[in-house]
Amino acid sequence: MSQITISTQTTSYPVHISENENFEIIHNAKVLVVSNPRVAGLHLSKLLANISAKEVYVCTIPDGEQYKTMQSVEYILECAFSNKLDRSSLFVAFGGGVIGDIVGFASGIYQRGVGFIQVPTTLLAQVDSSVGGKTGVNNGFGKNLIGLFHQPQAVYASTSFLSTLPKREFAAGVSEIIKMAVCFDKEFFRFLESNRVEENLAYCIAKSIEIKARVVNQDEREQGIRAALNYGHTFGHVIENLTGYRNYLHGECVSIGMVMANTLAYKLSYISKEEMQKISKLLESYNLPTYHKIADCHIFYEKFFSDKKSRDSNLTFVLPEHLGAVKISNDIPKELVLEVLEEFSK
Numbered sequence: 001m002s003q004i005t006i007s008t009q010t011t012s013y014p015v016h017i018s019e020n021e022n023f024e025i026i027h028n029a030k031v032l033v034v035s036n037p038r039v040a041g042l043h044l045s046k047l048l049a050n051i052s053a054k055e056v057y058v059c060t061i062p063d064g065e066q067y068k069t070m071q072s073v074e075y076i077l078e079c080a081f082s083n084k085l086d087r088s089s090l091f092v093a094f095g096g097g098v099i100g101d102i103v104g105f106a107s108g109i110y111q112r113g114v115g116f117i118q119v120p121t122t123l124l125a126q127v128d129s130s131v132g133g134k135t136g137v138n139n140g141f142g143k144n145l146i147g148l149f150h151q152p153q154a155v156y157a158s159t160s161f162l163s164t165l166p167k168r169e170f171a172a173g174v175s176e177i178i179k180m181a182v183c184f185d186k187e188f189f190r191f192l193e194s195n196r197v198e199e200n201l202a203y204c205i206a207k208s209i210e211i212k213a214r215v216v217n218q219d220e221r222e223q224g225i226r227a228a229l230n231y232g233h234t235f236g237h238v239i240e241n242l243t244g245y246r247n248y249l250h251g252e253c254v255s256i257g258m259v260m261a262n263t264l265a266y267k268l269s270y271i272s273k274e275e276m277q278k279i280s281k282l283l284e285s286y287n288l289p290t291y292h293k294i295a296d297c298h299i300f301y302e303k304f305f306s307d308k309k310s311r312d313s314n315l316t317f318v319l320p321e322h323l324g325a326v327k328i329s330n331d332i333p334k335e336l337v338l339e340v341l342e343e344f345s346k
């Protein structure tokens with residue numbers, strides 16, 4: 001068991017990383033556990049055995065990114081109201097990043113905000129989404145466009161939950177681990193080149209959370225360096241949006257998005273061909289996709305603007321600078337971006 005502390009300007013909380021699921025959530029009021037049928041079917045009894053509270057309620061929402069919506073939030077709020085949860089109550093998010101993001105948001109607005117705990121059950125949620133307090137849902141205009149910053153009170157990342165995770169979902173989590181290494185930690189990137197994540201799970205999770213903690217501790221509200229965690233996401237969110245969240249997993253879109261960002265970084269001489277190839281090779285070693293055929297580059301380009309990070313006319317791109325560092329640029333000429341998109345339309 002290891003513990004990392006996240007400290008923002010307003011709060012501080014522990015992230016517990018362990019290889020078994022023996023942790024304890026003690027709460028002297030009502031608790032609402034929110035999960036989906038798949039995760040609940042596999043692991044709910046183990047979670048419930050770890051909770052001591054006045055009363056524990058469970059509600060499930062359907063599984064999938066397409067349910068990361070306001071309707072699911074409303075459903076959770078109704079569960080909370082009908083069971084008379086009050087401001088001292090606690091929400092527990094039990095699932096992957098989708099559950100974590102929705103429950104974090106629902107708890108942030110229920111009676112102007114109640115506490116919540118993250119118990120992430122996917123690799124992606126353990127290394128990335130459960131930490132840092134970004135919560136929210138999607139709508140027809142794009143991803144995560146509705147939401148708020150609401151930090152959990154604690155995070156329990158137990159690698160044993162990952163034993164039932166399909167290979168493809170596992171790889172999607174590795175994509176975010178590779179993202180952290182490329183942007184912030186050259187040594188960790190080297191480690192990943194010669195070691196498998198599945199054989200070094202607790203270490204890789206702790207390393208990724210440590211990196212994310214450093215970033216979030218400096219910049220909770222994403223006014224500067226935290227934007228670097230969006231490496232691969234500017235392109236990736238457009239792919240997710242254009243494919244209706246159906247063809248690819250989030251981490252897969254991030255994988256393709258990183259390769260697109262690398263292509264742009266290479267054109268700007270921020271990284272060498274060899275560095276670019278190293279990143280692609282590492283992604284491919286987990287069977288992550290590194291190419292998506294763009295049907296119409298202009299439509300793709302326009303879609304950048306429905307991403308909230310590109311609200312104004314300046315698009316923000318996170319570009320690797322060699323390995324272990326990044327540049328956040330908002331003055332990349334449109335022509336250059338279109339050149340990159342053209343390379344993915346062949």
Ligand SMILES: NC(=O)c1ccc[n+]([C@@H]2O[C@H](COP(=O)([O-])OP(=O)(O)OC[C@H]3O[C@@H](n4cnc5c(N)ncnc54)[C@H](O)[C@@H]3O)[C@@H](O)[C@H]2O)c1
Pocket residue numbers: 036038039042063064065068095096097098099101121122123124125128129130131132133134135143144161162163164165166169172249250251
């Ligand atoms: N808030 C943040 O900072 C942040 C960061 C990165 C990603 N995200 C969000 O996270 C979401 C993606 O998260 P995800 O990849 O965890 O997807 P997900 O939550 O959809 O989970 C993937 C699938 O795995 C299933 N699953 C979960 N745990 C399982 C287990 N232990 N065994 C078997 N199956 C299991 C889920 O039911 C689902 O079908 C996206 O919506 C993305 O926007 C948020």
Ligand SMILES: [Zn+2]
Pocket residue numbers: 128176233250254
């Ligand atoms: Zn992501």
